[in-house]
Amino acid sequence: MMNKLKLLFCLLFVGIMGFAQEVDFTEYNLDNGLHVILHQDNTAPVVNTSVMYHVGGKDLKNDKTGFAHFFEHLLFEGTENIKKGDFMKIISANGGSFNANTSLDRTYYFETFPSNKLELGLWLESERMMHPVIGEQGVETQNEVVKEERRRSYDNRPYGNVLQVIQKNLFNKHPYKDPNIGYMEDLDAATLEEFNEYFDEYYAPNNATLVVAGDIDIEKTKKLIKDYFGPIPEGNKVDRAKIEEKPITETVTDTFYDPNIQLPMLVLAWRTPEMKDRDAYVLDMISTILSEGKSSRLYKKIVDDKKQALQVSAFNLPLEDYGGYAIYAIPQNNTPLDTIKSEIDQEIRKLQTEKISDREYQKLQNTFENNFVNSNSSIAGIAESLATDNVLYDNTNLINKEIEIYRSITPEDIKRVANEYLNKNQRAEIYYLPKSEDVE
Known part of the structure; x- marks a missing residue:
């Protein structure tokens, strides 16, 4: 009898787990190429707005490294409608939390707000995409921030360069050979023109996916997204030529x-x-x-x-x-x-x-x-x-x-x-x- 009860419990658990894990979503494209994914979950009054750009550490500029990670920081500096330093203040003042991270393949920005602040989250991300201020002052400020991060997380941290050494030994030509954070001499040598060109190349709606998840109404959210992101011009198609590596055949x-x-x-x-x-x-x-x-x-x-x-x-x-x-x-x-x-x-x-x-x-x-x-x-x-x-x-x-x-x-x-x-x-x-x- 006990074994039958255990079997019944396991079957019920598997069934419940499978049902609970099904994630419903709606996805579509705006006319400018922005891919939108909506997930409605009204169990708690919170909403997550996030944008993932298809750009990471492997995407160089004139053979210079570290641009994508640099932009992870730079795009919090401010926009034409958000004063320098106010981006993060606005989020905190409205009960939100935020962060961003960059990998070798993509960059991800996200905020979580009370659900009645959905429009604010969409406005902030549309501002980041449409009206960023990329100037000498912001570049100099964030250059120092990235240098300090490099010292803290890599150069002065025990075993901090392990991943960089692994990458260098596994890849000879592919940009995966270089650290995601880049080399400081590359960022020091980069011009303001190169930073602006990099933004224009990779931070367009047709190279991004917007996700809105949480306590939302799908149709109202679609209208807000069209209002805030629809006017952003489509960018040029990103060329993604894969760099081939020869197989490793000797230790x-x-x-x-x-x-x-x-x-x-x-x-x-x-x-x-x-x-x-x-x-x-x-x-x-x-x-x-x-x-x-x-x-x-x-x-x-x-x-x-x-x-x-x-x-x-x-x-x-x-x-x-x-x-x-x-x-x-x-x-x-x-x-x-x-x-x-x-x-x-x-x-x-x-x-x-x-x-x-x-x-x-x-x-x-x-x-x-x-x-x-x-x-x-x-x-x-x-x-x-x-x-x-x-x-x-x-x-x-x-x-x-x-x-x-x-x-x-x-x-x-x-x-x-x-x-x-x-x-x-x-x-x-x-x-x-x-x-x-x-x-x-």
């Missing part, structure tokens, strides 16, 4: 010295398929098997049991043109980095030669079901998922269907992908070391 070895650390780090990194490739999802699962949680294979082996490492992590870096995959470990008890490398290679070899157990596979599926539920548990999370799925995956309904991709992945897929991508001759081996006095 790349690099050493980087960081004056901010006392313990070394071993990093193993591989170039992998683009984010839309199904194998990228399999690599997500491999990361979970290797290092997510204390029962994961690498954590249990070299952190818990053998006490060889203080930390170990495997992570997938899904990107639009290519992907990256990396495993890092920080040793303890003076364990040599090559010993840790050998231990990691043993676990990779197991994935390549042995199918994971049924128990481990079920645990894996449960983890991704839970991740799926959590990713769509807030209005802000839903808004970002809708924008990302449209801009980078060309499939807005992925917000409802992505879990089916993970469900379809089999133990045989995991074994195949480990064999196809995680080989020694396809990787970079990076020794990330403390800088000693005798190192120039």
Whole structure:
């Protein structure tokens, strides 16, 4: 009887979860090319307005890096109708919160307001798109802000340059080789004309997706969007030529010295398929098997049991043109980095030669079901998922269907992908070391 009750409960839970996670949305284009996605949820009096521009760190200007991240800051400076410094004050004064972030592939601005401030949110984002003030004063101010961020988050932070070193070793020609924040000498050398040209090229409605999610009325929201965004002129079509990289066929070895650390780090990194490739999802699962949680294979082996490492992590870096995959470990008890490398290679070899157990596979599926539920548990999370799925995956309904991709992945897929991508001759081996006095 008890087993039947447990089975009934599980079936009910799965049914409820599947129903709760269905995200309804409406999408359409304005005449100027702006893609609009609306999600109505009247359970709480809040609304999220957000714009994702299809421009990121990989989009250079005259071979200069860092422009997209720079504009993440610069477009808060002010507009023709919003005085310098008032953008953020207006949001706070009206009970809102805001932020922005830039990746190598896109830039995302968002605000959350009480739902009676929807029109304010739309006005702010339309002002950012239509009337920004890009002048010498704002550029100089934000240049100093970005330099300080570079010092704080990269150059003066322990292990702050790990991702940059990984990128440099996985890519030779593609702009993914450069840090998302850019090089300060590039921003220092950029002219005001180049900044204005960059804005005109990438921050047009036809290169953007607007998402409005929360306590809204669909028809009233459509009218407001047309009023605020409809008059913005369409920009030129963005040319997106993919830069091809030759496959890595021999192990790349690099050493980087960081004056901010006392313990070394071993990093193993591989170039992998683009984010839309199904194998990228399999690599997500491999990361979970290797290092997510204390029962994961690498954590249990070299952190818990053998006490060889203080930390170990495997992570997938899904990107639009290519992907990256990396495993890092920080040793303890003076364990040599090559010993840790050998231990990691043993676990990779197991994935390549042995199918994971049924128990481990079920645990894996449960983890991704839970991740799926959590990713769509807030209005802000839903808004970002809708924008990302449209801009980078060309499939807005992925917000409802992505879990089916993970469900379809089999133990045989995991074994195949480990064999196809995680080989020694396809990787970079990076020794990330403390800088000693005798190192120039």
